[in-house]
Amino acid sequence: MSGSEHLAAVAAFQARFGELFTTNATLRAQHANTQTWLPNQPAEGVLFATDKQMVIDAVKLCQQYRCPIIPFGTGTSLEGQVNAPQGGICIDVSRMDKVLAIHSEDLTAVVQPGVTREALNQALRHTGLFFPIDPGANASLGGMASTRASGTNAVRYGTMKDVVLSLEVVTAQGELIRTASRAKKSAAGYDLTRLFVGSEGTLGLITELSLKVFARPEVVAGGVCAFPTVLDACNAVIVTIQSGIPVSRIELLDALQIQACNRYSKLNMAEQPTLFVEFHGSEAGVAEQVAMFASIAAEFGANEFKWSSDQQELGQLWKARHNAFFAAQALRPGARAYSSDACVPISRLAECVEATRQDLEASGMVATILGHVGDGNFHIILLVDLDDPVEVAKAEGIVSRISQRAIAMDGTCTGEHGIGQGKQAYLLEELGGAVAVMRTIKQALDPLNLLNPGKIFSERACS
Template identity: 60%
Template sequence: MALSDFGSAARNEAGIAAILPILKERFGDIFHASAAMRETHAHTTTYIPSQIPDGVLFARSTADVQEAVRICATHRVPLIPFGTGSSLEGHVNAPAGGISIDTSSMNRVLAVNAQDLDCTVEPGVTREALNTYLRDTGLFFPIDPGANASLGGMAATRASGTNAVRYGTMRENVIALEAVMADGEVVRTAQRARKSSAGYDLTRLLIGSEGTLGIITGLTLKLQGIPEAISGGVCPFPSVEAACDAVILTIQSGIPVARIELVNALQMRALKTYSKLDYPETPCLFLEFHGSPASVAEQAERFGEIAEEFGGGPFLWTVDAEERAKLWKARHDAYWASLTLRPGAKGLSTDVCVPISRLAECIRETEADIEQAGLIAPIVGHVGDGNFHTLVLIDTDDPSDILKAENFVARLNERALRMDGTCTGEHGIGQGKMKFLEAELGHGVAVMRAVKHALDPLNIMNPGKILLPRGV
């Protein structure tokens, strides 16, 4: 297969027809080919049309994944890993058909090493399930993308979320991975040591690879101690620029903020209606601080002083767990709140990330673009690391509406790249952002293509994602 074919996705009808009875005979009632089951494994959470697989295997073990990979490789049939289906760029679609490998039954916490602050889990464990399991240990896993995603899927898409400004992304929090590669062999990328200089960094190669190089079957993760105290609250600002300037000074001042989230005025209007929040309809920052009782009070007070310098405030903060939970539930419900701004519409969710010094400029230009295009698109952001999201509300039955939204997303990505940013801070490339990857990384995409060719020469691992066919 030529390098130029990587990114293309042509159906192998003969191979698909051959493997369906083989998989059914081998796996019995954990293999399904009904239309209903297949449809649930290609649903997408945005407007990207579903592309349905030809069968679904509910793998129970690494050995099941290995056997399925070897059968599919023999007949050159694609495999598409599936966690919870919460990704946003068409990652679970099957453009060339093939077999969806559902890892939700691989949901065991295999080991918790409390003294070492790490754990080992199967890929189907969700982040909420892991933190429930860890509750009595005094430890927690901090990566919170909002959705109750599977940890295997979070590693595959290099997820992050609201806690990333303090705790990092999945890239920083995965110590080692186990994965089944395209030849059916199992690779363990590292031991449990916190650092290593042993050879290529295979762990980071697989993190963010979106199932295009191998299927993750195990993860060793860093854990954190549950903070002794947490303070948090909401602070209004007169403008997005003022809020972003406060963020920059907060980070530069070394205040160890755990979460610092921006919602623009339109998003706050939606939250007020949906979540019954009693805050001004202006840009606001949601914040949280972790530490001792004295330190979280000091951090909150210091931030309040910074906010006042930029015309913000008052910063209303609390250490009450119930009040904080209400605030963060409202923030996590931003997607559903946004849908109330245009009843009947669906959301096209997209994200970019820029250096925080360019954040205010990028958001200001984006808001002006939204207004000029006549779109309804609220903005939220993990602004401590320069990442923000827009949710463009569109009528998916109106091609002109879709085109208008797609043109806006293209301009947004180009704007972020012009400001030395990235076309995606955490959603990943999938199908939705393939055409922007080349503009961002140039010849780096050719290197990715060469890696893909070397590790998956038959192009069976989640084809049609990340890499466009050459010349497109």
């Protein structure tokens, strides 16, 4: 966007939207990336959209002035997805936060994109239903669809690609389209829903989602189980999944992460590699699952599996897991916590995590390992002094090796964080010629490259 186009676009937005549009420097910075060592790159202005017509009007104005568009939900993305490297207008949909319909008999709900996962579950609380996708942060559902989020329940309930039935999307031309119906399956044409899920705002702006919801289980039980080594814990996970035990959550935290959680969340867990596990089902079914898992854990030298169906105890446990990022950050005050993820086939999990553990140990960096290991997905949290270029380079090397290691094991450089700006270097290595197909789709749907440019793969700005 040239200087004259910049001034004209900002003036047009101010005239059209009034107080719902701001150029305040603090708000602009808050709407850009703040979660990694990537630089904060704010848009020229932020529009607080309140309905789909505002989104349509805003996209059409951006088309008129050849102005980049950066969608924003709650800003919890981790790979620079909300940065504005070419400037432009950030469209914040957090005020589009209505649960539009709950179809209990169909096990579906229709929501605006700014509804958070916690808000949807609050709306569902009297229906006997719940929405299971839980990435930890209280993210917006539009953002979760855009990044194909998953989280702690993914091993049983899947990821966002599995629970989004249809989307309402504003295209780059300002046209409102619906990708599918609320039917649980369809063979009608291309699967446009899955095309937009995971596209990180590069193909369209989501204005409505139809989602699957699930019946609350009769019994929810879980607990923690400490192991001698990370390798033992991962091998227990592999056998658990291969045995067909329908575990709902199975999370790994290494010894340092447990130490951090004990301090931050005022817990008293053994500071060893630990699995947080949860089971859903009938009373008899859960009891059977617990017994089977406890037997497997014992084979790998685990301490006694302590479990409970007390919801207050479980709530405290999962709150500590959700606060793991902040707990790790507190291990090194003044450093920046940077989280990266990878995902491998379950049979390669132990090998990949152990190689990563050795890599971290050899580096001397302060870092923890944790993750949603039931589906082969794990994370590291690195504590990095951003003022030390040697340390930043060392951290970047670790992230690079994790990505390449996962790809070499027929896995992926990102299980749930997405590509954004931070992982573009590994996309071509992972998918090869498929990236050219992605570029073709992007060019067809957004020929001016206005929708979240510079994300997933770099494109030369069009004018």
